Amino acid sequence: MSSLSGDKYLLNPTPDAMPKTADVVVIGGGPTGAAAVWAMERARPGLKAILIEREERLGAGSSLASLENYRTCWPNIPIMKQMQRSVAVLHDADIYLGEGAAQSIHLKEQGYLFLAMGESHAETLKKDVARLHDIGLSHIEYLDAGEVGRRYPALRDVVVAAKWDPTAGWMDSNALIHAFVRAAPNARVLLGVTSTQIRTQGGRVVGVRTPLGDIDAPVVILAAGAWAPLIARESGIALPIILRPRQSFTTGYRHASFGSDWPMLIGEPPAPHVRPEAGEGAIFGWEYHWHSKWAPELEPNPEHDAVREPSDALNRLKDPRFPSLTLALMARQFKHGEGEGFNDPRYLRGLYHNIGYYVYRDETAAYTVQPDGTRLSYESERAIICPHPDVPGLILSVAHVGHGVMTSPAAGELAAAYALGLPLPDPDYAAFSLDVPYVDYDAPVL
Ligand SMILES: Cc1cc2nc3c(=O)[nH]c(=O)nc-3n(C[C@H](O)[C@H](O)[C@H](O)COP(=O)(O)OP(=O)(O)OC[C@H]3O[C@@H](n4cnc5c(N)ncnc54)[C@H](O)[C@@H]3O)c2cc1C
The missing domain is CATH 3.50.50.60 (FAD/NAD(P)-binding domain)
Known part of the structure; x- marks a missing residue:
């Protein structure tokens, strides 16, 4: 044809x-x-x-x-x-x-908010900001609990500090x-x-x-x-190079206190993250640990727990538990009770689960x-x-x-x-x- x-x-x-x-x-x-x-x-x-x-x-x-x-x-x-x-x-x-082009790529500069729910991660964020200032990125801010609560009242009782990148967002x-x-x-x-x-x-x-x-x-x-x-x-x-499958999912629902004008939120390690998406929805991700043993036919690279070649059946590598695990992790970090916030069962209705690869240097090119x-x-x-x-x-x-x-x-x-x-x-x-x-x-x- x-x-x-x-x-x-x-x-x-x-x-x-x-x-x-x-x-x-x-x-x-x-x-x-x-x-x-x-x-x-x-x-x-x-x-x-x-x-x-x-x-x-x-x-x-x-x-x-x-x-x-x-x-x-x-x-x-x-x-x-x-x-x-x-x-x-x-x-x-x-x-x-x-x-x-500007209209088509539809840049939404709503920022990135890296959150600390405890003192130890707050210290890490503070050091991150100091490093970023050292290399000239003076627009990045360290926010203490009071400032986070003033800007985002819904986070007042949860977050002890944050790193704020205002020149950040998303696009098409x-x-x-x-x-x-x-x-x-x-x-x-x-x-x-x-x-x-x-x-x-x-x-x-x-x-x-x-x-x-x-x-x-x-x-x-x-x-x-x-x-x-x-x-x-x-x-x-x-x-x-090596590859590691990495998942994301989009929901048609977003709880009311997580507004459409909110930034991308990144939780404490293992850093589950989420941002508003398309009107009423949200899109989530995190580096859910990958085990090469799940796909031995893909020539695992044990040093990195990664694979060397892509699979024709990438969708098979999706873990069906990934969305619910991510939401549970988010709910725990944000202290959302049964049915509240990220614990709301509406998140799990009609979600779209996706998978792709992160491609990295292997051990011969990064050491x-x-x-x-x-x-x-x-x-x-x-x-x-x-x-x-x-x-x-x-x-x-x-x-x-x-x-x-x-x-x-x-x-x-x-x-x-x-x-x-x-x-x-x-x-x-x-x-x-x-x-x-x-x-x-x-x-x-x-
Ligand atoms: C879950 C997840 C979340 C991510 N989030 C972000 C993010 O928020 N921001 C960000 O910047 N990046 C993000 N990334 C990373 C980003 O998607 C990749 O870094 C980016 O897509 C790499 O671009 P690429 O052009 O190298 O490869 P790809 O996007 O993979 O494109 C490769 C292209 O090559 C084509 N191709 C393959 N084989 C052949 C062939 N034999 N002949 C011709 N064409 C071929 C493929 O069909 C494809 O169109 C994310 C990735 C994943 C998996």
Whole structure:
């Protein structure tokens, strides 16, 4: 079947309709692949870029399960800068992405409120704020119990302190992906093209191979999220990344004292979080502990309790107890009694349970070196955005962990800089390379 929807989009193309050459091919039509296309067009107008997406629509990966949030309170310098740049783009979407983009991405800047229900976590939040001030994020506030109660009377008897990020909120991630692509008038988008492989000759990239034909291109950007290791492996290339399934759910109900103008609320560790969503509803998430033993066929990585490859049956990995456990955890932290607040049974009616992947650096790409020379691996928040060290012409934009939507503008600009041989947008972005195994404050912070 072949259907042509204008010159830009080719849906399920026939071999005859396939383009044969490009300046750059991007594999993966999620937020980071789309952003790379946008950034390349800005850097080099008229560039012939081709974006290949295996599904029949863009944004068919982890962004589907995302809470679509953004925040500026990152203690790690490279991510903090990535986020500052991305917020500048999101705040001025009409300028950067074209007229109408601001309306379509529908940014709601309602803030993030990290809550402490006890003194020990209050101390942690206070230290976090001190660090954030040290690196220039003076807009982040530490709120004591009185100030939290003044701003949010419903939290008065529950919360002893909070960290407040006012330059934070959420957006429509799918609209953002489409805005990126719309802002690249010379790019072409191939939808429904599966099984793309990276072609190399003499060790360097010469294009891609698809079942519908080859496309010659000197540069390929691999931005296929959790599926990137499969594509790389098919092409004989190893990627040092791991994946962990991560769930979220949306409800059609929200209790009355949790208003539509409220910020994103993040509870004490293990940090269950929730924000208002679509009128009367809410969207929830937390890093519910994942056990690789639940899916032994996915080549568990025991060091990280993660998996190495995505599952075709991702939905099977949803734990049906996840929504009720999250609500129970929230209710306990917020001291909601039977039937009250997050304990209201209406939350469990008609909810929509979702799952995607957090993609991380593995133990070969994120580690510290001990005094005796041994390597100690750790969980890193840093994406990998750099040329592949062994395959000239291959640019990686992967491992965006839990912030690939919010940092996509800057991630796109960095991938574009590497693809086009331009200077880095910021010298600190060198930390997104594979050969930088450790950066201060580079551990999960939500
Ligand atoms: C529960 C959950 C909550 C999250 N919350 C947030 C949040 O609040 N804010 C935030 O910023 N981030 C959040 N994230 C993380 C965010 O979703 C990811 O970091 C982001 O989606 C990564 O973008 P990506 O483009 O790298 O990959 P993806 O979004 O996974 O997109 C990859 C694309 O590549 C395509 N693809 C796969 N294989 C191929 C192939 N062979 N050929 C062509 N195309 C292919 C896929 O279909 C998909 O469209 C969350 C993630 C989860 C799971």
